[in-house]
Amino acid sequence: MPLQRPGVERARARGFLSGRCARNACNAFAAIAAFTHRGQYIDPMLGALRSLALLPGQCEVCRAFGEGLICAACRAQHARLRARCARCGLALGAAAPACGACLREPPPYERTVCALEYGFPWDRLISAFKFHRRVELAGALAALLAEAIERDDAARGAQAEAAPPAPPRLVVPVPLSPARLAERGFNQAWELARRVARLRGLPAEARALQRVLDAPAQATLAGRAERLRNLRHAFAPAASSGTGARAGARNVAGHDVALVDDVMTTGATAREAAAALLRAGARSVHLWVLARTPAPANAAAPA
Numbered sequence: 001m002p003l004q005r006p007g008v009e010r011a012r013a014r015g016f017l018s019g020r021c022a023r024n025a026c027n028a029f030a031a032i033a034a035f036t037h038r039g040q041y042i043d044p045m046l047g048a049l050r051s052l053a054l055l056p057g058q059c060e061v062c063r064a065f066g067e068g069l070i071c072a073a074c075r076a077q078h079a080r081l082r083a084r085c086a087r088c089g090l091a092l093g094a095a096a097p098a099c100g101a102c103l104r105e106p107p108p109y110e111r112t113v114c115a116l117e118y119g120f121p122w123d124r125l126i127s128a129f130k131f132h133r134r135v136e137l138a139g140a141l142a143a144l145l146a147e148a149i150e151r152d153d154a155a156r157g158a159q160a161e162a163a164p165p166a167p168p169r170l171v172v173p174v175p176l177s178p179a180r181l182a183e184r185g186f187n188q189a190w191e192l193a194r195r196v197a198r199l200r201g202l203p204a205e206a207r208a209l210q211r212v213l214d215a216p217a218q219a220t221l222a223g224r225a226e227r228l229r230n231l232r233h234a235f236a237p238a239a240s241s242g243t244g245a246r247a248g249a250r251n252v253a254g255h256d257v258a259l260v261d262d263v264m265t266t267g268a269t270a271r272e273a274a275a276a277l278l279r280a281g282a283r284s285v286h287l288w289v290l291a292r293t294p295a296p297a298n299a300a301a302p303a
């Protein structure tokens with residue numbers, strides 16, 4: 001017996017619902033539903049078509065055709081090399097081995113490579129990648145990060161530091177909590193990490209580290225102290241966590257590790273994750289982050 005839907009029947013009588021729906025009359029609104037689910041169905045499909053080169057590549061920033069998802073002109077204009085603190089990646093007036101904050105309180109990571117300043121147009125692209133499942137952007141964004149790492153290698157060679165930190169030999173992502181991973185469907189840091197690792201010819205390990213506390217999203221917390229409190233003991237090496245450990249997960253002990261994240265804000269997440277890697281026996285930790293937020297106007301520098 002068909003389901004009785006008086007509202008739908010009235011609409012059909014007035015001629016508002018012309019097409020037959022696949023299931024019940026409510027599905028006559030399928031066109032609206034298709035727009036509602038654009039992020040869920042249409043965008044990934046378009047992404048897959050683009051990656052198969054069935055659609056011409058269009059720059060995500062300036063919409064120019066034919067040069068891939070981020071064109072050379074936009075890379076030159078918006079991904080310019082900035083002078084940064086070598087330790088924490090903060091943009092500075094002139095490049096320095098350490099900013100004031102890193103001198104006062106050295107972070108647990110040796111060095112930070114940061115490709116972009118978090119702002120136009122990268123904030124929009126990173127949001128699309130992360131929150132609208134535009135996973136096809138990961139390749140272009142990872143290429144920007146790999147370029148920044150290469151430039152950093154060259155800069156280090158030119159500076160001939162007295163005791164340069166050993167280059168990383170294992171790439172790991174900042175993990176998401178299981179709940180957030182289930183909600184998002186992918187870990188954006190891992191999507192970047194595995195592509196950068198491939199470009200660098202290094203092994204990558206998705207589960208070297210795991211998030212053991214399902215803390216509130218860092219973006220909802222304003223201050224650095226609050227972010228640090230929120231994250232204390234939030235990360236654990238996979239091998240020590242019992243139930244979540246995966247057989248064969250690569251042990252970080254004795255390795256110089258590159259920890260990859262998409263956006264670095266106060267550095268609280270990176271600090272806690274790096275400390276967990278060091279507790280697990282990593283010899284050193286480097287940060288490779290796609291984008292760094294600028295220093296707050298009223299502070300010398302975040303950590």
Ligand SMILES: [Zn+2]
Pocket residue numbers: 059060061062063064070071072073074075
């Ligand atoms: Zn462009």
Ligand SMILES: [Zn+2]
Pocket residue numbers: 085086087088089090098099100101102301
């Ligand atoms: Zn610094």
